[in-house]
Amino acid sequence: MHPPRSRRLALSSLLALAASGLGAASPSAQAAGISWPNGQVLPSFSAPATTLDLVDLTTGESREYRYEAEGPHVRHGTGRLEGNGWLAQVGIDAANHYMITGPYAADIPVGGNTAFFDLTVDNNTANSDVVVTVDVRDNTTGALLAQRDITRTDFKVAGSYQRFELPFTNPEAGHGLEFRVYWYGRAYTKIDCVGTRASVWDDEVVLFTTLKGLVNRTQPRIFTYDVTMRGQDGKTGWLNSLGLGYTEVADRWSLVSKYRSELKGLVVYDPALPDTVNLATTIAGLRGAVAASPALVGKLTAAPYSLPILVDLRGAFSNKLQVYQSLYDNYWPQLSHKVLIGLSPGLKGFIRDYAAATPLAMVWLDPKNAAEDALLRKFLAAMPYGSGIYMGWWPEEAAGVQRVSEYGISTVASDFASNLTVFGGMSRTVNLKPLPNKPPLRDKIYVSLILSDGDNLQFVEHLFKKLWDSPNRGQVPLGWTISPAMVDAMPGVLNYLHTTATPNDNLISGPTGLGYTYPNYWGNATHLDNYVALTNDYMNRAGLKVLTVWNKIDGATDTHVGNSFAAFAPSLLGLTAQNAGGGITVYNNLMPSQGLNATYCPTEASMVSEINRAISGWNGTSPRFVSIQANPWEGNSYQSFVNVVNAFSANPNIVFVRPDTYFQLLRESSLLAPDPAALVKVYEAEPTTYASSPFSHAVGRASDNGWTANVAQDNEGMMLYGPYVTTFPAGQLTTTFKIKIDALTGTNDPIVTLDVRDATTGQVLTAFDVTRHQFKAANAYQDFSLTYPNVAGHSLEFRAHYRDRATVNIDKVTTTTRLGLYEAEGAGVGHHAGRALGEGWQATPSYDPAGHMLYGPYDGNLPLGTHKVTFRLKTDNNTLGTQPLARIDVREETTGSSLAQAELTSQQFTSTTQYQDFSLSFSQTAPKRPLEYRVYFHAKASVVVDRVTVH
Known part of the structure; x- marks a missing residue:
């Protein structure tokens, strides 16, 4: 059936105008209330109105x-x-x-x-x-x-x-x-x-959803309740949590009258060809119109609304391919190519408002259909490689995500997201919390539990909220996956999650960072590196330290992909991979990655079963790491995770930890810096395929993943020296040599002498003799550290003098600003006096007796070598002269001996209520010697401890 000739002529004229750029206003003119700065992957809306119109557009089971x-x-x-x-x-x-x-x-x-x-x-x-x-x-x-x-x-x-x-x-x-x-x-x-x-009802949903988009583009004023997903949080859940005012609208049609002045007219879609609703949504966004079904045209064109028909799509096309070809030919040139939205025409509401508001192209093309795929590829080829975003969803997950991955585009799952035009206008300030104190690494089984699917923005809006509101949340450590794209799309929600998180709640990234993509399928390595760097930036701003890499549903991570994350996402603690099995890989000697031991566990029983399978055969002589992912859609509630943890409560060798803590421990077990934020530089001792070495060598050769010297071939001499670097930051630095030896038997001779030299002044800043018996095991790498003060701009040289008494291999030399950081109020340290006070731990004479206000963490894995520990304290009284206010010390737990201590007198504090650093130097000469860093309160004046830093 074709429209009357007059309608066909009107439509063809409009299409011609659109193609010439004269038939519609530019997106920037239409979207006056929307900003889209360079480098921002999704746009920002203006701040929501004080009082929002709350409209019920519920679809699904209730309708x-x-x-x-x-x-x-x-x-x-x-x-x-x-x-x-x-x-x-x-x-x-x-x-x-x-x-x-x-x-x-x-x-x-x-x-x-x-x-x-x-x-x-x-x-x-x-x-x-x-x-x-x-x-x-x-x-x-x-x-x-x-x-x-x-x-x-x-x-x-x-x-x-x-x-x-x-x-x-x-x-x-x-x-x-x-x-x-x-x-x-x-x-x-x-x-x-x-x-x-x-x-x-579907007709009205399209109408009011596109109306919401047009209204919210200037200022968010309409919030809709239109969820079909199981476990919905309630229509006012986020409104109340975020402090957004609202008034429920009893008569939806009153909104057409209320906002009539902002509507230019109607774009009529053709119910006989469902995909025209997507084209109508796109055109409506460009023309400042609402999309309408023929059934509603009579009401909308009559008084009191009197909306003119701007474009009528009835009978204009004979198949869906023609619909999207018209969109590509006539409207795509006028739209932003940063984002493409995919939405089934059967979904009448949800993210449709976002497309109308911005405006953006909306399609529904199946990569598994050859003709549709050919047209889809035209859209994708015009999008920015490495930062383009496909929002919504796909006819089939794997085929869709793979196709856009080939074009360097990631998917942000959001087809059922209802109110991004409101959430995207909230404050972009996100108040992040510091990493929690890492417990000492022991020979234990560490288990991390992860809830999947948080990268899905609609899940965060709906079922996630219900789980997050569980009254017992915080009882057990749990990783909650979310999307770093929330920095743009839902910043207020992201901030709420951080603000209300308990110490056991850890927000981490779902697949694969900024968006869901299969990085193995990216054809351009440079663009992949840029995408990873962009993900790293968004992860930092979102406060996320752990990321899940997907390649197909269960594919392993290619080496070049892991190496890219190692090089261009240096702030991450580690990666999980969706291929199950639990295997651990360290990419470029920098980035640990583990294939999840189990993926998408549907019930608590399956989680228990998978943990039992993963811990089978553990011999207790080294740590084991078990990471379990569970999905929220079937039988899992928050209580499920509590029950899983309780199922293993009788086994003291099983420790459940947050994912970020898990990867800090895994990094330490792998002889990597536990906190990448402290990392200054990693130098390989020998040239590798992924990094050149800046060192010179008088003895030895490249061998066995490092630089090796042995008694048979080499004399005593410098097996490593250099690199004369002048760009390291001023202040306390720690340089760590990763070394192994061939045998522990024999005389406890010095094997190698390590030092750090200021080549500008010629002064040796610190030195340490490594002896044979200081190695815990033969043929196993071990860290040896040197702490020293660096002067900005001075040339630093790191040296290893081979003593010709064993076969020695040096893998790499790592410099950090610290080895450990312990917040005084955080887990892992203990207290006999005082209480948490904001960012620190306070003891006051009027409330607290004398005693240790801080002790622990009994860390037995501090690398051998010379170290400095810094205590950050403040007091309210510095007028008591030489009276001691606190004593700081480093204590070896096993023998009870003190390695270093100092009394802090009142007059040593140069001012009151201002934090001041006090340091102790000591040597760690025996492996696995558990240390604690203590502050003893003398009850003479109020003392607050902020943190303890180990260099």
């Missing part, structure tokens, strides 16, 4: 006439009950019968409706046979209102429910309607539910 396949309202001619559905199986159940008839519902609205059938099959590739025929029948008259054959290949994936829709018209009120599924016996088939929804 559906839904009948469960196993429920009491339907009948069956074949098949049987199985769990949550009705199953018919080849060779077991009778073919050529109805799996479902009924329910003979007499309350279905008159007029346009869309029936739905949620079905699954076990195999969608064997052939293209018709599996079932679905229909809608008027049982009162016997008339067949609509019918559709569904073939095996119509199922996008096997084993997952898929919704099939069937439009029909209910001719008369009160007639008994049934929704039937006829089974041919050709495939295992299961039905979850059948039913219908009234088309008129």
